[in-house]
Amino acid sequence: MARTIQQLFDLTGKTALVTGGSRGLGLQMAHALGEAGAKVLITSRKAEDLEQAVAQLQAAGIDARWVAADCAKESEINRLADETLQRLGDVDILVNNAGAAWGAPAEDHPIDAWDKVMNLNVRGYFLLSQVIAKRSMIARRSGRIINVASIAGLGGNPEGMTTIAYNTSKGAVINFTRTLGAEWGKYNINVNAICPGFFPSKMTMGTLAALGEEKLAASAPLKRLGDDEDLKGLCLLFASDAGKHITGQWLAVDGGVSVVTGG
Numbered sequence: 001m002a003r004t005i006q007q008l009f010d011l012t013g014k015t016a017l018v019t020g021g022s023r024g025l026g027l028q029m030a031h032a033l034g035e036a037g038a039k040v041l042i043t044s045r046k047a048e049d050l051e052q053a054v055a056q057l058q059a060a061g062i063d064a065r066w067v068a069a070d071c072a073k074e075s076e077i078n079r080l081a082d083e084t085l086q087r088l089g090d091v092d093i094l095v096n097n098a099g100a101a102w103g104a105p106a107e108d109h110p111i112d113a114w115d116k117v118m119n120l121n122v123r124g125y126f127l128l129s130q131v132i133a134k135r136s137m138i139a140r141r142s143g144r145i146i147n148v149a150s151i152a153g154l155g156g157n158p159e160g161m162t163t164i165a166y167n168t169s170k171g172a173v174i175n176f177t178r179t180l181g182a183e184w185g186k187y188n189i190n191v192n193a194i195c196p197g198f199f200p201s202k203m204t205m206g207t208l209a210a211l212g213e214e215k216l217a218a219s220a221p222l223k224r225l226g227d228d229e230d231l232k233g234l235c236l237l238f239a240s241d242a243g244k245h246i247t248g249q250w251l252a253v254d255g256g257v258s259v260v261t262g263g
Contacts, residue, residue, distance in 0.1 A: 003241070005242070007148040008240060008241045009036060009236055009237075009240045009241075009242050009243075010036060010037055010191060010240070010241040011033060011036040011037040011038035011093075011168070011236075011239065011240055012037035012038075013037070014033075014034075014037070014038040014039070014041050014050060014092075014239075015038060015039045015040075015041070015088040015089060015091055015092050015093070015139065016030070016033040016034075016038045016039070016041070016085050016091070016092065016093035016094065016095065016239065017041050017043070017080075017088070017091050017093070017094050017132070018030045018033070018040060018042045018043070018095040018097060019042075019043050019044070019071050019096055019097050019098035019124075019128065020043075020071075020098035020099060020148075021040075021042025021043060021044060021050075021053065021066075021095075021096065021097065022042060022043055022044040022046065022049035022050045022053040022066075023044075023049060023053065023201070023202060024199070024201035024202060024252060025048075025097060025148060025199060025201065025231055026042065026044070026097040026098070026230060027053050027056070027057075028228055028235075029095055029097065029146075029231055029232070030053070030057060030062075030064070030095075030236040031057065031062070031232070032040050032062065032231070032232035032233075032235045032236050032239075033093060033095075033235065033236070033239055034057055034060070034062030034064060034192060035060070035062065035064065035232075036236055036239075036240065038092070038093065038239075039063040039064075039088060040057065040061075040063065040064045040065075041064070041065050041066065041067060041084050041087065041088055042054065042057075042064065042066050042070075042159060043066065043067050043068065043069050043071070043080055044068070045068060045069070045070050046065075046068065047068045050066035050067075050068055050081075051066070051148060054066045055167055055236065059126055061174075065087060065088075067080055067083045067084065067087075068226075069164075071098045071120060071124040072100075072116070072119040072120040072123070073123050073190070074127055077124065077127045077128050077131060080128070081128070081131045081132060081135060082118060083185060084132075085130070085135060085136060090130070090137075090195065090263050091132050091136045091137070091143075091240045092142065092143065092144065093143075093144045093145075094128065094129065094143070094144070094145045094146070095146045095148070095175050095235070095239075096124070096128060096129065096145065096146070096147045096148060096173075097124040097148040098120060098124060098171075099121050099148065100116055100117050100121060100166075100181045101118045101163055101165075101166040102114075102116065102117055102163065102165055102166065103161075104162055104164075104168070105162045106162070107216050109164060110164060110217040113165065114165045117165040117166055117169050118168075118169055118172075120167070120171065120220050121169035121170065121172075122172045122173060123195070124175065125173060125176065126146055126176065126221070127188075128144055129180065129191075130179075131187060132145075132185070133145075133184065134218045137189050138184075138187045138188065138189070141187055141188045142188055142189070143184075143187070143188070143189040143190070143192050144189070144191075144239050144240075144243075145180070145189060145190070145191040146192055146193070146194060146235060146238045146239060147173050147176065147177045147191070147192070147193040147194075148173075148192045148193070148194050149170045149171075149173040149174045149177070149194065149195045149250060150166075150167075150170040150173075150197075151195050151196070151197045151252050151254045151257060151258045151261075152166060152167045152169030152170050152194060153167060153169075153171035153172070153174050153195065154171070154172060154174075154195065154252070154258055154261075155258075155261060158161055170195075171214060173193060174195070174250050177191055177192060177248060177249075177250060178248045178250075179194040179248075180248075181247040181248025181249070182247075182248050185247055185248075189223065189247075190238070190243065190244065190246060190247040191247055191248060192238045192243070192246060192247060192248070192249050192250065193249070193250035193251075194234055194235065194238070194250070194251060194253060195225060195250050195251065195252040195253065195254070195258070196231065196233060196252075196253050196254065197220070197225075197226060197252065197253065197254025197255055197257045197258070198216050198220075198225050198226065198254070198257070199226035199227070199230070199231075200213070200225060200226075202238065208225075213225065219260075219261065220249075220254070220255035220256055220257045221256030221257075221259060221260060222255035222256050223255075225255070226253065226254070226255070228263060230253055231253055234251060234253055239257055
């Protein structure tokens with residue numbers, strides 16, 4: 001008998017690990033997964049931020065906990081996996097969201113800054129996906145991996161932006177998602193990507209100030225920036241059985257910006 005739409009989106013009994021989950025888009029997605037019934041573990045580098053975020057999640061009735069870790073470092077990723085599996089058991093949903101950005105003209109971009117962005121935004125996604133899949137998802141023939149890319153990975157920069165490492169990393173995340181989705185389909189692991197547009201956050205604060213929030217909103221077909229709800233629906237689709245026949249795909253959540261820019 002076919003399940004109802006409520007049953008398909010229900011995450012009761014599932015567990016989720018969300019990187020970069022202490023604020024912004026990561027915290028929004030942690031809310032979405034928890035509100036749908038999942039137990040959630042969030043991670044970022046700073047314990048104080050994580051404590052505040054978990055308090056917020058728990059106040060909303062969500063079973064949440066945290067582990068501080070730097071997802072740019074392999075040893076930290078392995079420790080994060082160890083602690084998550086010990087505390088949650090198997091991981092059903094992995095959200096790779098932790099990210100870094102750096103602004104500099106391409107001709108002057110520091111190599112160490114390039115490596116910093118790539119190590120977190122690409123290498124970190126791969127290493128955590130690999131260890132969680134090997135230790136929890138592959139043997140059970142079950143798993144959902146959601147990679148947070150960006151519309152910055154779909155094309156070049158708007159005038160005034162100098163973020164070549166970030167854009168390159170997010171383009172890599174999109175093809176990483178497509179390749180991993182194809183390879184791990186045989187294990188019943190769905191791998192998909194979300195490409196947010198401009199959302200107000202600590203990471204985008206400088207860019208929004210430089211380019212102008214009102215100008216950016218006006219340039220979007222929907223005439224707005226993203227808000228605290230706009231990733232919830234897609235995150236839940238990719239995480240739940242409502243999206244069980246979707247893998248290797250990306251979708252922009254950007255108010256239509258990528259439509260008019262050709263992304």
